[in-house]
Amino acid sequence: MKPDDKTRIAHVTPREFVTRREFVGATVLAGGIASIPLAEAQTDTQDTHLVRCSIIINNQAHDLTLDPRVTLLDLLRENLHMTGSKKGCDHGQCGACTVLVNGRRINSCLSLAVQHEGDKITTIEGLPTGGELHPVQQAFIEYDAFQCGYCTPGQICSAVAMIEEVKAGDASAVTPHVSEQAAIQFTDDEIRERMSGNICRCGAYPNIVAAVRSVYGRNAA
Amino acid sequence: MRPFTYHRPATSDDAIAAIGAEKEARFLAGGTNLIDLMKMGVEHPARLIDITRLPLASIEERQGGLRIGAMVRNSDAANHALIRERYPVLSEALLAGASPQLRNLASMGGNLMQRTRCFYFYDPSYSECNKRVPGSGCAALSGYNRIHAILGASEQCIATNPSDMSVALAALDAVVQVKGPRGERSIPILDLHRLPGNTPQQDTNLRPGELITAIDLPALAWARRSHYLKVRDRNSYAFALLSVAALVDMDTDGTIRQARIALGGVAHKPWRIPQAEQLLVGKKPGDAAYHALADALLRGARPHRNNAFKVELARRSIIRALTTVAAMA
Numbered sequence: 001m002k003p004d005d006k007t008r009i010a011h012v013t014p015r016e017f018v019t020r021r022e023f024v025g026a027t028v029l030a031g032g033i034a035s036i037p038l039a040e041a042q043t044d045t046q047d048t049h050l051v052r053c054s055i056i057i058n059n060q061a062h063d064l065t066l067d068p069r070v071t072l073l074d075l076l077r078e079n080l081h082m083t084g085s086k087k088g089c090d091h092g093q094c095g096a097c098t099v100l101v102n103g104r105r106i107n108s109c110l111s112l113a114v115q116h117e118g119d120k121i122t123t124i125e126g127l128p129t130g131g132e133l134h135p136v137q138q139a140f141i142e143y144d145a146f147q148c149g150y151c152t153p154g155q156i157c158s159a160v161a162m163i164e165e166v167k168a169g170d171a172s173a174v175t176p177h178v179s180e181q182a183a184i185q186f187t188d189d190e191i192r193e194r195m196s197g198n199i200c201r202c203g204a205y206p207n208i209v210a211a212v213r214s215v216y217g218r219n220a221a
Numbered sequence: 222m223r224p225f226t227y228h229r230p231a232t233s234d235d236a237i238a239a240i241g242a243e244k245e246a247r248f249l250a251g252g253t254n255l256i257d258l259m260k261m262g263v264e265h266p267a268r269l270i271d272i273t274r275l276p277l278a279s280i281e282e283r284q285g286g287l288r289i290g291a292m293v294r295n296s297d298a299a300n301h302a303l304i305r306e307r308y309p310v311l312s313e314a315l316l317a318g319a320s321p322q323l324r325n326l327a328s329m330g331g332n333l334m335q336r337t338r339c340f341y342f343y344d345p346s347y348s349e350c351n352k353r354v355p356g357s358g359c360a361a362l363s364g365y366n367r368i369h370a371i372l373g374a375s376e377q378c379i380a381t382n383p384s385d386m387s388v389a390l391a392a393l394d395a396v397v398q399v400k401g402p403r404g405e406r407s408i409p410i411l412d413l414h415r416l417p418g419n420t421p422q423q424d425t426n427l428r429p430g431e432l433i434t435a436i437d438l439p440a441l442a443w444a445r446r447s448h449y450l451k452v453r454d455r456n457s458y459a460f461a462l463l464s465v466a467a468l469v470d471m472d473t474d475g476t477i478r479q480a481r482i483a484l485g486g487v488a489h490k491p492w493r494i495p496q497a498e499q500l501l502v503g504k505k506p507g508d509a510a511y512h513a514l515a516d517a518l519l520r521g522a523r524p525h526r527n528n529a530f531k532v533e534l535a536r537r538s539i540i541r542a543l544t545t546v547a548a549m550a
Contacts, residue, residue, distance in 0.1 A: 049226045049227065051227050067224075068225060068226070068227035068269065069222045069224065069225070071256070090260065091257050091260065091261075092253055092257060092322075092323055095320065095322060098322055101325075104296075104325045105321060105322045105325060106322050106323075106325050106326050107253070107320075107322045107323060107326065110252055110253050110256045110257060110323075110326065111252055111256070111326060112227075112249075112252060112256065112269075112271075114227055114229075114271075115249075115252070115271055115273060117229075158321070158322065161321075162321065165321070168300075169300075170296070170299075170300045171299070171300060171305065171312065171316060172316055172321075173313070173316040173317050173457065175316075177309075178305045178309050178312045178313060178316070179305055179306050179307075179309040179312075179445060181302065181305055181306070192457070193456075193457050194321060196320055196456075196457035196458040197319075197320025197321050197322045197323065197458060198320075
């Protein structure tokens with residue numbers, strides 16, 4: 001698990017980083033005159049101090065120069081073109097942007113990229129090894145655990161970390177008697193509670209629960 | 222989002238110096254609330270001081286209790302062996318909040334600093350919000366106020382504090398350690414958050430430039446018998462409509478030696494009236510004693526058009542939480 005020798009270097013300047021929403025919004029306001037939003041973007045960011053930052057993403061080191069406003073999610077999608085992680089709500093309410101940071105699941109939409117200096121990020125693109133899908137990915141296919149698929153990368157990243165949390169003995173809000181610190185019974189209620197940070201608008205929950213249960217069963221066996 | 226400068230100091234002193242007297246600077250921890258508020262246009266700091274790398278992420282035994290560093294993540298505190306064993310009400314409250322992903326980001330200090338989830342505060346397209354724009358009015362008073370306060374509110378603001386963790390800390394008599402330009406001080410948890418009064422823009426009694434460094438849990442052997450009950454619109458991943466943190470110390474003769482109750486979702490701060498808890502002392506556990514306590518806690522409750530249900534919900538939740546705790550082995 002060591003980074004590739006060749007480090008990728010990307011400079012994300014504020015000028016490049018005009019989000020689609022800002023651009024479209026400003027263009028509409030300006031009646032389609034493109035020079036106005038661009039000029040605004042430059043003025044907006046004139047006194048922003050760019051930040052140098054090294055982040056390891058899916059085992060590859062990236063040396064970045066970042067506008068501090070860039071979230072980890074936007075860095076992945078807009079600048080590194082890793083579009084597996086999805087932007088659903090962009091407010092930490094849906095879980096579609098879930099990635100692993102040093103093995104722990106987080107909402108990448110609510111975390112600034114510059115806060116991740118030195119961190120190891122794993123996205124859905126980084127889960128397969130040697131051309132083989134991760135067992136959780138395979139289980140989602142086997143159990144038909146999605147319809148439209150938009151929430152799926154977040155669901156899968158979340159499930160990968162969740163299984164580790166259960167193995168570590170972490171309690172959840174439905175674990176009886178947190179003070180006793182007994183081994184976690186991997187019930188469907190536990191799966192639902194532990195996966196509640198990932199919303200599926202299609203309602204594929206029964207099959208998501210079945211997929212997660214099957215992977216945990218295999219691991220435990 | 223408004224541009225800001227980003228700083229990542231190595232020590233608490235550097236962080237406090239970096240924030241200085243700058244009104245438009247904010248400490249940035251997990252970011253789960255602040256980044257969101259910046260996206261919404263509610264917060265627009267000119268300078269962010271990232272405190273996530275400060276050496277404030279340990280949990281240590283201290284004077285029979287625990288000192289929890291401000292940068293300990295909510296998930297780590299919830300699953301710390303000593304917190305689960307000695308202060309289950311805090312583990313339960315933390316685990317009832319947000320989602321696993323958010324708890325992995327959110328810090329203990331940041332959780333204390335959460336701002337209200339009042340719809341009218343969170344959305345600047347509403348022009349009236351005294352908390353966001355002092356003097357502009359309160360849209361919630363005549364708006365949809367189902368989630369709002371029934372206790373301790375004012376004509377200026379009926380927002381509630383959204384934190385589950387703070388309700389458990391209130392019941393545990395936690396002490397918040399802060400450090401600022403004028404040195405260190407300790408703030409009892411019940412003095413940290415404020416009632417809105419005429420200055421709802423001020424959530425806490427922290428002074429400018431002060432940094433929360435730790436939360437101290439006092440030695441409290443009987444906190445093992447404790448529970449956090451959260452009532453919400455869906456079973457998980459939702460803010461509390463109402464919550465109860467309850468601790469009960471039972472005497473050998475089956476009467477209550479002492480008890481502590483704090484309510485969430487009803488006021489601008491965790492709602493606790495220590496004198497009211499005296500009503501349970503020496504009493505047999507049961508509805509009669511619990512009703513008397515509920516009466517005292519809810520005295521002066523002033524519901525609004527959409528949240529009258531909270532008064533009865535609070536009463537029933539208090540009784541249920543106390544019944545659960547009193548029945549614990």
